[in-house]
Amino acid sequence: MSTPVAPVGEAAPGRRADLARLSLNTATTRHLTLPEAVAAAAAAGLSSIGVWRDRVQEVGADVAAKVVADHGLRVSSLCRGGFLTAADDDTARAALDDNRLAVREAATLGTHELVMVVGGLPAASRPGGPALPYPAGAPAADGPDDPARDVVATRRRVADRIAELAPYAAEHGVRLVLEPLHPMFAADRAVISTLGQALDLAAPFDPAVVGVVVDTYHVWWDPDLQAQIARAGAEGRLAGYQVCDWVLPLAAEPLSSRGHVGDGYVDFATITRWVRDAGYTGDVEVEIFHEDVWAAPAAQTLATLAERHVRHVLPHLGGPSVA
Amino acid sequence: MSTPVAPVGEAAPGRRADLARLSLNTATTRHLTLPEAVAAAAAAGLSSIGVWRDRVQEVGADVAAKVVADHGLRVSSLCRGGFLTAADDDTARAALDDNRLAVREAATLGTHELVMVVGGLPAASRPGGPALPYPAGAPAADGPDDPARDVVATRRRVADRIAELAPYAAEHGVRLVLEPLHPMFAADRAVISTLGQALDLAAPFDPAVVGVVVDTYHVWWDPDLQAQIARAGAEGRLAGYQVCDWVLPLAAEPLSSRGHVGDGYVDFATITRWVRDAGYTGDVEVEIFHEDVWAAPAAQTLATLAERHVRHVLPHLGGPSVA
Numbered sequence: 287m288s289t290p291v292a293p294v295g296e297a298a299p300g301r302r303a304d305l306a307r308l309s310l311n312t313a314t315t316r317h318l319t320l321p322e323a324v325a326a327a328a329a330a331g332l333s334s335i336g337v338w339r340d341r342v343q344e345v346g347a348d349v350a351a352k353v354v355a356d357h358g359l360r361v362s363s364l365c366r367g368g369f370l371t372a373a374d375d376d377t378a379r380a381a382l383d384d385n386r387l388a389v390r391e392a393a394t395l396g397t398h399e400l401v402m403v404v405g406g407l408p409a410a411s412r413p414g415g416p417a418l419p420y421p422a423g424a425p426a427a428d429g430p431d432d433p434a435r436d437v438v439a440t441r442r443r444v445a446d447r448i449a450e451l452a453p454y455a456a457e458h459g460v461r462l463v464l465e466p467l468h469p470m471f472a473a474d475r476a477v478i479s480t481l482g483q484a485l486d487l488a489a490p491f492d493p494a495v496v497g498v499v500v501d502t503y504h505v506w507w508d509p510d511l512q513a514q515i516a517r518a519g520a521e522g523r524l525a526g527y528q529v530c531d532w533v534l535p536l537a538a539e540p541l542s543s544r545g546h547v548g549d550g551y552v553d554f555a556t557i558t559r560w561v562r563d564a565g566y567t568g569d570v571e572v573e574i575f576h577e578d579v580w581a582a583p584a585a586q587t588l589a590t591l592a593e594r595h596v597r598h599v600l601p602h603l604g605g606p607s608v609a
Numbered sequence: 610m611s612t613p614v615a616p617v618g619e620a621a622p623g624r625r626a627d628l629a630r631l632s633l634n635t636a637t638t639r640h641l642t643l644p645e646a647v648a649a650a651a652a653a654g655l656s657s658i659g660v661w662r663d664r665v666q667e668v669g670a671d672v673a674a675k676v677v678a679d680h681g682l683r684v685s686s687l688c689r690g691g692f693l694t695a696a697d698d699d700t701a702r703a704a705l706d707d708n709r710l711a712v713r714e715a716a717t718l719g720t721h722e723l724v725m726v727v728g729g730l731p732a733a734s735r736p737g738g739p740a741l742p743y744p745a746g747a748p749a750a751d752g753p754d755d756p757a758r759d760v761v762a763t764r765r766r767v768a769d770r771i772a773e774l775a776p777y778a779a780e781h782g783v784r785l786v787l788e789p790l791h792p793m794f795a796a797d798r799a800v801i802s803t804l805g806q807a808l809d810l811a812a813p814f815d816p817a818v819v820g821v822v823v824d825t826y827h828v829w830w831d832p833d834l835q836a837q838i839a840r841a842g843a844e845g846r847l848a849g850y851q852v853c854d855w856v857l858p859l860a861a862e863p864l865s866s867r868g869h870v871g872d873g874y875v876d877f878a879t880i881t882r883w884v885r886d887a888g889y890t891g892d893v894e895v896e897i898f899h900e901d902v903w904a905a906p907a908a909q910t911l912a913t914l915a916e917r918h919v920r921h922v923l924p925h926l927g928g929p930s931v932a
Contacts, residue, residue, distance in 0.1 A: 409874055414858050417874045431871075431878040431921055438879065441832065470793045470863075472830035473855055473874040483832040507795035509764065509806040532796055535737050536863055540793075548754075551732055551740045551796040555754040556761065598754055 302331030311573035371405035497525030519564025625654030820848030842887025
C-alpha cells in the first residue's frame with residue numbers, strides 16, 4: 287500500500303512540515319542500498335529523495351520506483367547522466383546510449399530532472415588522475431598543443447551531444463539538467479564550470495527539456511552567481527537546488543571534500559534567497575561526498591541534515607512551509 | 610659592473626634569444642636566496658626575473674635591486690601585495706601599510722607591476738584551514754548567515770581598499786596588478802576568481818595604475834577566458850602572463866599542485882595566442898609551487914623551464930624573438 291506522494295513544496299502525510307522541501311540525495315548515505323536510503327529518509331520525516339543511478343540499477347528502475355512510491359517520497363532528481371566529451375565515436379555513441387537509458391530510468395522513477403555531469407577533457411586518464419601524454423609529433427601551428435587538451439572543442443562536443451539527446455528526453459518527459467561543477471573538476475569531470483555557461487549551453491532548447499541545477503559547493507564562489515540564478519529563474523530553467531558546504535582543508539580526493547551545511551564557508555542564507563527570488567519552489571537536495579559523513583550512522587546523518595536545513599536554509603527559502 | 614638591462618621583449622647581451630621573454634619567478638626556486646635565484650636565471654640565459662617579497666626583504670630592496678641589475682635582469686613583477694579583505698580596522702590598516710611598503714619595494718626594484726592576491730573570507734582561520742565557527746546568536750533575517758562568510762561584502766572591501774591604495778601606487782609609478790586565483794582558493798586566499806571580475810574591479814582606475822595578470826593555473830578553465838583576455842588587452846590592463854600547468858591528482862596542499870608547463874592539462878598554445886592577440890609583449894613568468902620542483906637542483910629546473918617554454922609557449926607568443 288503506497289503512501290500518497292505530496293505535491294512539490296508540501297510534506298507527505300505524517301512527515302515533518304519544516305522538512306517539506308528537504309531531499310536526501312542518496313550519495314550522502316552512500317553505503318545504503320536504495321530501499322535502505324528510502325526508509326531512512328521517510329523515517330527522518332522527509333518527503334523527497336534524489337537518487338543515483340548505481341543504487342537504482344541494483345534493484346532495477348521499476349522496483350526502485352515502487353520502493354520510493356511505497357514510502358510516499360517524491361523523486362527530486364536522478365543523478366546522473368552526462369560524460370559526453372569523448373573525442374572518439376565509439377565512446378561517444380556508448381555514452382549517448384547510456385544517457386538514453388538514464389532518460390528512461392528517470393521517466394520510470396517519475397522524476398522530471400536528470401542531472402548531467404558533462405565530462406572532462408579527453409586528456410584525463412581517469413577522474414582525478416594525471417593527464418595522458420602529448421601525442422607524438424609537432425602540433426599544428428595554429429591549433430591546440432594537443433586536441434585532447436582542447437577545452438574549447440570539448441565544450442562544442444557537449445553542445446552537439448545535448449542537441450542529440452534533447453528530442454529523446456522531450457519524448458520521455460524528462461529534462462536534461464546541466465550541472466556546472468567547480469572549476470577544480472574542469473579537467474577531469476566537467477567542462478561546464480559556471481552557471482552562466484550552463485545557461486548558454488541550454489539556451490537553444492525548450493526550458494522544459496534542458497535546465498540547470500545550482501549546487502552551492504560548485505558555484506558559491508562565482509562573482510556572477512546572483513545574476514545567473516536570476517537568469518535561470520527568468521528562463522524557467524532552474525531545475526534543482528543542491529546544498530552542501532565548502533570545507534577546508536580539501537580531502538585527498540577533492541570530490542569527497544563536501545561538508546554538511548554549516549561546516550564550512552558558504553553563506554547559505556544569501557544564496558538561498560537568490561534561489562527563492564528566482565522563483566524556485568522545488569526540493570532542496572543535500573548531496574554530500576565525505577568519508578566522515580559516509581562513516582556516520584544514517585539516522586545521525588539525517589538528523590544533521592534536518593537540523594542544518596532548519597537553521598541555514600529554511601528561513602530563507604520562502605514558500606508555504608515557512609508561512 | 611652592471612650588465613645592461615635589455616628592453617622588454619629583448620634578450621640581454623649574451624643571453625639566449627629564444628628565452629628573451631622567459632622570466633623565472635622566484636617561487637619556482639623557492640629554496641634559493643634572491644642572489645642565488647638571480648645567478649641561476651642569468652646562467653640559464655634568461656633576461657628577466659619575477660621576485661617575491663620574502664626573498665627581497667631578506668637582503669633589503671636596495672641590495673636586491675643592485676643584485677638584479679648586476680646580472681642585467683629585468684624585474685618582470687614583484688609578488689605580492691594584497692590581503693585586503695579583513696573586516697576589522699586594525700588588520701585592514703596594517704594590510705594597507707604593508708601594501709604601501711610593497712609599492713615602494715616595487716619602485717626600488719624598478720618594476721612597474723605589483724601582483725596583488727587580494728585575500729579570502731574573514732571566516733578563514735588560516736590559508737587552507739577550516740572555517741571559523743559561526744558567531745553566537747541568530748543572524749539577521751535578511752543578512753548573511755555570518756558576516757565573515759559574506760563574499761559579496763568581502764569583495765566590496767577589496768574594491769574600497771584598491772581605491773585607497775591606487776593614488777599611492779600612481780605616485781610611485783607602480784601598477785596594482787589584480788590576480789584572479791583559482792576558485793578553489795576563493796574562501797581562504799582570494800575572492801577574485803575570474804579575469805572578468807578582476808577587470809570589473811580595475812575598471813574605475815587608470816590602466817597604468819590598476820591592471821590584471823593572467824596565470825594559466827588559475828584561469829585556464831574559464832569559459833569566458835578568450836573574451837576577457839582580449840578585453841584586458843583592449844583596456845591596456847594586461848600586466849603579466851604567468852604559466853604553469855594544472856596537474857592531477859591535487860597535492861595535499863593544493864596551492865602546491867602547480868606543475869611544469871607540459872606536465873598537465875592546460876592548452877598553452879591556445880591561451881598563449883589569446884595573450885599574443887591581446888597585444889601582450891611582456892615577459893612570461895613561470896611560477897610553480899610544487900614539492901618535486903622545489904626538491905630538484907635549480908639548474909635542472911631552469912633547463913626544464915627553457916625546454917617547455919620553447920616547445921609550448923614561444924611558438925605562439927609572437928614578437929621579435931620568434932621572427
